[in-house]
Amino acid sequence: MVGGHYTYAEVPLFDGLFGAERNNYDKVGHFFQGFVPALIAREILIRLQVVNGAAWRNLFIVSVCLAFSAFYELLEWWVAAATGEDAEAFLGTQGYAWDTQSDMWFALIGAITALICLSRRHDKQLQRIAKTTPS
Template identity: 55%
Template sequence: MSTPPRLGLLSLMGLLILLALAVSGWQPYDRATWLMEVAPVLIAVPLLAATRVRFPLSPLMYGLIFAHCLILILGGAYSYARVPLGFWMQELMGLSRNPYDKIGHFAQGLIPALLAREILLRGGHVAGRGMAGFLAVCVALAVSAVYELIEWWAALALGQGADEFLGTQGDPWDTQSDMFLALLGALVASLLLARWHDRQLRALATH
């Protein structure tokens, strides 16, 4: 049976995130891009620390958030179009562009969907898990849409200076493919991870 993550493990993940932020922010490819890319991390980590006692999340949720933070930090350090892992993927799969940003958008669907599912079920906001899964996907798509709007606003405000943040690499369908990857991530969270998530939620309810 799963148990709530211990303070030591959460503290270790928090320290690793802070270390990754420090290393990535030392000499990033573009300082403004780095700040915009890691902004969600700078918001999420203090929020999670503040709510850890009052509303601890499932171990699965904390682990996925940790992974997502590292994805964002790495993307911020290099800018998404220049992440070495993406170049390796590009060569391996014979792609025309660096696909690292698609990992980020997949996570952008998976993590918000699972978080929404956890809040909906633990708060008793929905009666059935099917509805919780449906609403979780809707929330993830809403988050993805808002992020694309932020990218649009950044492009209008910064002009050519927003190119590194947008990371379109000349793809006219970048926005649509980003949202599609977010949808896939949300579906994975709501369908493939649901049973694992449910077991951890039941364990949390007993503590």
């Protein structure tokens, strides 16, 4: 809600944070753009038993998150192309040529962080559910 109130480029908390020339608030959003879909994809893949093996499942989860992030970046580009002159304000690149790539990098970091930090806990919760659910 903070980003919606100020726009990404103008969130006061992130102005000049750590000496950055641009406001990096949008990177927080892109981190969670990888983090949250990773949890959802993991839940679906485990419950539906789509992929066997944790390594393949994790690769698939990260790939899904990056595909989602890439689609979002394409959507931003399409809207920017359609709006013309207001594209810079909508994109929030703030003159940073590698904004799209860094956005996807933060989504990748978010997806991997979710898998590393929450996989064991998620597995325990799924085991607990399996024990209480009648077959």
